[in-house]
Amino acid sequence: MSIYFIGMCVAMVVFLFISKQVSKKVKDANDFYVAGRKAPLFLIAGSMIASYTSTGMFMGDAAEAYEGALAPMLLFAGMQSAGYILGAVFFGRYLRRSNAMTIPEFFGIRFCSNKLRKLAAITAIIMMSVYLLSVVQGVGTLMTAVTGVDYRICVTLAVLVFTYITVVSGSRGVLITDTLMAGLFTLSVLVSVFFVANEAGGWFPAISNIAQSIETKDLLSWAGRPGALYDTGFENMTWGIAYGIVWMSVCAVGPWQSSRYLMAKDEHTVIRSAPISAFVIFMLEFLVCTTAVIIRSLNPELADSSRVWIWAATNVIPTVLGVVLMTGVLSAGISSGTTFLSLIGAAVTNDMMSAQKTDSIKYGRYAMIITSVIVLVCALVNPPAIFVIMFLGGATAASSWMPVAFGSILSKRITKTGAFWGMLMGMVGCLAANLFQTFTGIKLPAYLDPAIIGMLCNVIAIIIGSALTQVTDEEKAARVALFVVPEKEKDSKEIKKTQKYLRGTILVGILIVLMLLILWVFPYYGRV
Amino acid sequence: MEIVISLFIGAFMITAGICAIAWYKKECNSEGENKK
Numbered sequence: 001m002s003i004y005f006i007g008m009c010v011a012m013v014v015f016l017f018i019s020k021q022v023s024k025k026v027k028d029a030n031d032f033y034v035a036g037r038k039a040p041l042f043l044i045a046g047s048m049i050a051s052y053t054s055t056g057m058f059m060g061d062a063a064e065a066y067e068g069a070l071a072p073m074l075l076f077a078g079m080q081s082a083g084y085i086l087g088a089v090f091f092g093r094y095l096r097r098s099n100a101m102t103i104p105e106f107f108g109i110r111f112c113s114n115k116l117r118k119l120a121a122i123t124a125i126i127m128m129s130v131y132l133l134s135v136v137q138g139v140g141t142l143m144t145a146v147t148g149v150d151y152r153i154c155v156t157l158a159v160l161v162f163t164y165i166t167v168v169s170g171s172r173g174v175l176i177t178d179t180l181m182a183g184l185f186t187l188s189v190l191v192s193v194f195f196v197a198n199e200a201g202g203w204f205p206a207i208s209n210i211a212q213s214i215e216t217k218d219l220l221s222w223a224g225r226p227g228a229l230y231d232t233g234f235e236n237m238t239w240g241i242a243y244g245i246v247w248m249s250v251c252a253v254g255p256w257q258s259s260r261y262l263m264a265k266d267e268h269t270v271i272r273s274a275p276i277s278a279f280v281i282f283m284l285e286f287l288v289c290t291t292a293v294i295i296r297s298l299n300p301e302l303a304d305s306s307r308v309w310i311w312a313a314t315n316v317i318p319t320v321l322g323v324v325l326m327t328g329v330l331s332a333g334i335s336s337g338t339t340f341l342s343l344i345g346a347a348v349t350n351d352m353m354s355a356q357k358t359d360s361i362k363y364g365r366y367a368m369i370i371t372s373v374i375v376l377v378c379a380l381v382n383p384p385a386i387f388v389i390m391f392l393g394g395a396t397a398a399s400s401w402m403p404v405a406f407g408s409i410l411s412k413r414i415t416k417t418g419a420f421w422g423m424l425m426g427m428v429g430c431l432a433a434n435l436f437q438t439f440t441g442i443k444l445p446a447y448l449d450p451a452i453i454g455m456l457c458n459v460i461a462i463i464i465g466s467a468l469t470q471v472t473d474e475e476k477a478a479r480v481a482l483f484v485v486p487e488k489e490k491d492s493k494e495i496k497k498t499q500k501y502l503r504g505t506i507l508v509g510i511l512i513v514l515m516l517l518i519l520w521v522f523p524y525y526g527r528v
Numbered sequence: 529m530e531i532v533i534s535l536f537i538g539a540f541m542i543t544a545g546i547c548a549i550a551w552y553k554k555e556c557n558s559e560g561e562n563k564k
Contacts, residue, residue: 071530071533074533074537075533075536075537078536078537078538078540078541079537079540081541082540082541082543082544085541085544085545085548086544086547086548088548089547089548089551089552090548090551220530221529221530222529222530222532222533223529233529237533271548271552274548275545278541483555483558485555495556498552499549499552499553502545502548502549502552503545503549505541505542505544505545505548505549506542506545506546508541508545509538509539509540509541509542509545510538510542512537512538512541513534513535513537513538516533516534516537516538517531517534520530520534521530521531521534524530525530
């Protein structure tokens with residue numbers, strides 16, 4: 001049996017044991033779905049990071065950088081990180097203040113509309129199921145590639161583990177295991193980068209060598225390698241900005257991100273978690289993508305670029321660290337799985353079924369188990385029709401939710417009709433653009449990403465729907481209620497501390513610039 | 529151009545931070561006004 005497989009199994013057993021211990025503290029629906037609303041800063045930030053990082057970053061984003069699209073990837077990663085700041089302050093704290101159990105419930109309360117709540121729940125279930133499926137497939141592919149164990153066994157193991165964690169310990173267990181997994185992943189990436197750079201002759205010489213070679217200098221240039229994404233640098237940059245807007249929206253209001261705020265012990269925790277998440281996520285994206293380019297200088301012949309880090313873990317990094325790194329990536333995937341599954345359970349039980357509190361946990365667990373079985377079957381069988389629904393992945397959070405989420409706080413004129421049609425048309429627009437591309441074979445320009453089209457449809461529908469209807473007194477009162485700061489949030493010491501964290505976002509911006517200049521730009525120009 | 533991209537990313541983050549600081553301060557101030 002491979003040492004990588006043993007390492008992964010040990011990690012999974014540890015996470016199962018922790019979740020079993022945590023389950024003893026789950027007393028009611030509040031504990032199960034929102035971790036008793038007592039989660040401190042490190043658990044919220046840890047879970048935000050863990051929910052974002054998965055095989056998508058480690059295999060998908062790294063593959064794009066390996067192929068020659070580093071600069072557009074960095075541009076998108078920088079813009080998306082700002083989404084954490086905007087999401088926490090302009091949406092997350094009001095979400096926390098509403099005392100809702102789920103985000104669809106928040107929309108229902110804000111717009112006094114059960115119809116909108118149900119639509120939000122349906123969109124949430126679709127986008128998270130799709131994302132869950134892609135995570136499961138990614139984890140299965142990773143485990144098979146590293147361990148040589150059959151894909152079906154790997155997928156089944158992964159699904160069993162995250163289902164057990166979620167079903168037994170609920171959100172409380174998810175937060176704790178998420179934070180541990182985020183720590184393991186972050187630490188293992190940081191140490192692995194050191195070994196990869198060392199193998200290539202050191203970070204700065206490696207970057208300089210890649211930049212000086214005519215064959216490889218495009219990999220690090222702003223324009224990227226022609227054909228890696230698009231043919232010209234201008235198109236690649238346009239893609240980076242468009243994708244940055246989409247993922248900034250996902251990080252700001254996406255259910256697997258903003259739902260963490262519902263579990264925070266107070267609004268200060270919500271805001272304070274933002275600069276931490278923003279910095280760590282950018283740092284990880286930067287290191288994973290830039291190191292993928294360095295790995296290319298060690299092996300430019302990889303047939304499957306999504307396995308760039310797997311190759312490094314099994315060929316460059318010392319075996320023990322390679323085991324820890326692969327276990328960290330597996331953990332990142334499993335942690336995303338636990339988050340998605342717990343949110344699907346909450347949406348089905350609380351928003352679709354409106355179950356009573358006493359039955360809520362029981363039905364939530366049933367919903368999670370049924371979802372896991374469906375996802376497992378899809379991951380194993382991969383039915384041909386699944387590709388249609390796969391178009392409604394993470395981008396749905398941007399196209400369907402973002403304008404409505406920010407509008408619910410910032411606009412006095414948005415009505416329940418506008419919000420409903422905005423959310424619906426956002427999803428339809430995104431799906432239609434994806435289907436158009438698939439069936440006509442016409443590739444839309446970089447600035448017209450399907451999610452951007454969905455967002456535009458959303459905004460237009462909000463404007464028309466809100467112009468044709470009036471904001472009711474009930475809706476006005478619901479919005480006003482969101483601006484009433486609870487007494488417990490008014491401690492002046494805590495407010496000053498939160499303001500310090502917010503000022504820390506300026507420092508995060510400066511650190512990001514320094515990181516880019518010192519570790520990418522200066523060595524690229526041979527100045528280091 | 530690589531320098532411009534780096535500065536743009538940093539400026540984007542800082543702008544988001546400034547907007548967030550201003551909004552938070554505005555809400556704190558309006559609470560203060562309400563108290564008076």
